[in-house]
Amino acid sequence: MPLGRQEAPERHATHFRRHRRHRTPAMPSTRQLTPEERDFFALLTETVFANPFGTDRDRLTRLLGREAPLDTVSQAILYDRLMPALERRLDRLRDRGLSHLDHFIGEDRMLMRQVFLFHGYQHHYALFDGLIAHQRLGHGTAPDLGWMPTLLNALLGYGFDPKESRRWIALYYQLRRAYYFIERALVGRSEPMRALRRSLWNSVFTTDLNNYTLLLWERMQDFSTLLLGETGTGKGSAAAAIGRSGVIPLDAQGQGFARGIEQTFTATNLSELSEGLIESELFGHRKGAFTGAVDNHEGLFSRCDSYGTLFLDEIGDLALPVQTKLLRVLQERTFTPVGSHKPLRFEGRIVAATNRSLEDLLSGAGFRRDFFYRLSGNIIRMPTLRERLADNPGELEDLVGALLGRMIGDSADVLQARIMESLSELPADYPWPGNVRELEQALRRVILNGRYVPDALPGDPASEIDAWLAAAEVGSLDAGELLGGYCRRLYDRLGTYEAVARVTGLDRRTVKRHIDGSA
Numbered sequence: 001m002p003l004g005r006q007e008a009p010e011r012h013a014t015h016f017r018r019h020r021r022h023r024t025p026a027m028p029s030t031r032q033l034t035p036e037e038r039d040f041f042a043l044l045t046e047t048v049f050a051n052p053f054g055t056d057r058d059r060l061t062r063l064l065g066r067e068a069p070l071d072t073v074s075q076a077i078l079y080d081r082l083m084p085a086l087e088r089r090l091d092r093l094r095d096r097g098l099s100h101l102d103h104f105i106g107e108d109r110m111l112m113r114q115v116f117l118f119h120g121y122q123h124h125y126a127l128f129d130g131l132i133a134h135q136r137l138g139h140g141t142a143p144d145l146g147w148m149p150t151l152l153n154a155l156l157g158y159g160f161d162p163k164e165s166r167r168w169i170a171l172y173y174q175l176r177r178a179y180y181f182i183e184r185a186l187v188g189r190s191e192p193m194r195a196l197r198r199s200l201w202n203s204v205f206t207t208d209l210n211n212y213t214l215l216l217w218e219r220m221q222d223f224s225t226l227l228l229g230e231t232g233t234g235k236g237s238a239a240a241a242i243g244r245s246g247v248i249p250l251d252a253q254g255q256g257f258a259r260g261i262e263q264t265f266t267a268t269n270l271s272e273l274s275e276g277l278i279e280s281e282l283f284g285h286r287k288g289a290f291t292g293a294v295d296n297h298e299g300l301f302s303r304c305d306s307y308g309t310l311f312l313d314e315i316g317d318l319a320l321p322v323q324t325k326l327l328r329v330l331q332e333r334t335f336t337p338v339g340s341h342k343p344l345r346f347e348g349r350i351v352a353a354t355n356r357s358l359e360d361l362l363s364g365a366g367f368r369r370d371f372f373y374r375l376s377g378n379i380i381r382m383p384t385l386r387e388r389l390a391d392n393p394g395e396l397e398d399l400v401g402a403l404l405g406r407m408i409g410d411s412a413d414v415l416q417a418r419i420m421e422s423l424s425e426l427p428a429d430y431p432w433p434g435n436v437r438e439l440e441q442a443l444r445r446v447i448l449n450g451r452y453v454p455d456a457l458p459g460d461p462a463s464e465i466d467a468w469l470a471a472a473e474v475g476s477l478d479a480g481e482l483l484g485g486y487c488r489r490l491y492d493r494l495g496t497y498e499a500v501a502r503v504t505g506l507d508r509r510t511v512k513r514h515i516d517g518s519a
């Protein structure tokens with residue numbers, strides 16, 4: 001549902017005129033959909049209400065008939081291809097006097113609600129894209145939302161009541177933001193990236209968009225997410241995608257939205273906050289609470305409202321007393337500023353991240369298990385760059401293009417070929433231990449020095465592998481070290497113990513023992 005191509009504004013106007021003619025239905029009709037229409041609409045709504053990054057293309061294939069979807073064609077284009085078939089059927093319904101929700105009863109009415117919702121969405125999403133672009137470019141001026149009343153009338157024209165219509169407008173806006181931040185801000189078309197997008201989408205809309213709109217709409221605050229992944233895999237970008245895709249209702253006057261996109265996401269890196277100040281930064285303090293507390297200070301938790309998400313990065317390094325306090329926020333949704341006795345309510349949503357592995361996080365006494373379980377309702381693993389490139393080597397060029405575009409704008413093309421040529425000098429299975437952040441640095445170095453020579457940092461998979469290869473070559477490894485190094489190398493490339501077990505013919509537990517013992 002959230003994907004689609006830009007379109008001309010005239011299309012909106014024609015569409016509104018058509019629908020206004022039917023705003024007040026004469027009488028509920030018993031004339032209903034034909035079996036063919038019912039099948040088509042049912043398949044259509046199943047398709048467009050599904051996760052747009054899902055793998056199920058069968059429904060689309062059936063809907064599009066001969067124009068079967070190709071893997072390379074984005075869902076956006078497929079949805080646009082659906083439109084003529086949908087318009088044809090809606091025209092036929094209109095000719096039979098069926099153009100308003102009140103013309104339908106029972107299940108047909110439920111179905112037509114979704115059809116009209118999708119139809120309205122396809123006709124208007126470009127307006128929301130314009131609004132998002134306006135805010136992302138930081139114009140600093142209020143966006144022109146003169147189209148809002150027209151859109152509201154269009155929804156009223158389908159038969160949605162005013163309250164519902166305002167909700168759907170907020171949903172359209174939310175879907176477009178989710179599409180923008182999940183699809184466009186994260187580059188990559190490999191399967192691991194598609195899987196990541198599916199998970200991010202579900203973190204925002206759950207697995208059932210219909211249920212979400214009916215039940216969970218404004219109740220997602222209690223669904224915390226824990227992002228796990230190596231450094232530079234994009235945990236910050238993934239957290240921002242979730243945070244900026246939350247619901248934002250229309251403001252009280254119905255003229256605009258209650259919050260700007262930038263107000264919805266706050267990030268903090270916990271490892272950068274000094275131990276003495278961390279509680280005050282998170283929960284705030286009262287004047288006089290400690291030496292230097294000359295004024296009341298509002299912490300991050302009170303600044304994040306019910307439409308906001310607070311991103312707590314590097315949660316794995318948090319001191320135990322602060323974990324205890326955070327656990328209370330997660331469980332009771334209350335916190336107390338330093339020096340105060342009055343608990344305050346936290347209304348927002350939490351996304352946390354760590355680059356420590358789960359095994360490492362939970363192996364010592366440094367991380368409270370109850371805190372982990374409260375956070376872990378939704379765990380998302382960020383794919384490493386080497387997993388992504390193992391699946392789709394073309395992703396390197398996509399990323400280089402996108403990162404260069406960010407660095408130097410439109411003229412990126414000129415440099416791209418030279419940079420790709422230089423990166424091709426790296427070993428084919430270079431493990432990119434610093435992931436996308438390392439790739440960013442690699443681009444800078446190629447621009448400055450003409451080539452990229454990775455730094456061998458202790459603990460990096462790259463330097464470990466080099467040392468292991470050298471030791472194997474001079475014959476100084478025993479069987480355990482040899483197998484451990486081999487399993488680890490495979491693990492870095494394949495990403496799971498199961499996959500390593502398949503390749504080596506060992507059982508999973510033995511593989512895990514070799515990998516963990518060989519680090």
Ligand SMILES: Nc1ncnc2c1ncn2[C@@H]1O[C@H](COP(=O)(O)OP(=O)(O)OP(=O)(O)O)[C@@H](O)[C@H]1O
Pocket residue numbers: 185186187188229230231232233234235236237238313354355402436437440
């Ligand atoms: N899929 C991606 N597409 C485009 N840019 C990306 C992607 N993944 C990461 N980046 C970029 O790489 C850089 C590092 O990403 P980010 O800071 O989100 O990583 P991280 O996992 O949070 O790292 P750390 O654990 O070190 O904080 C950022 O500039 C980000 O925009």
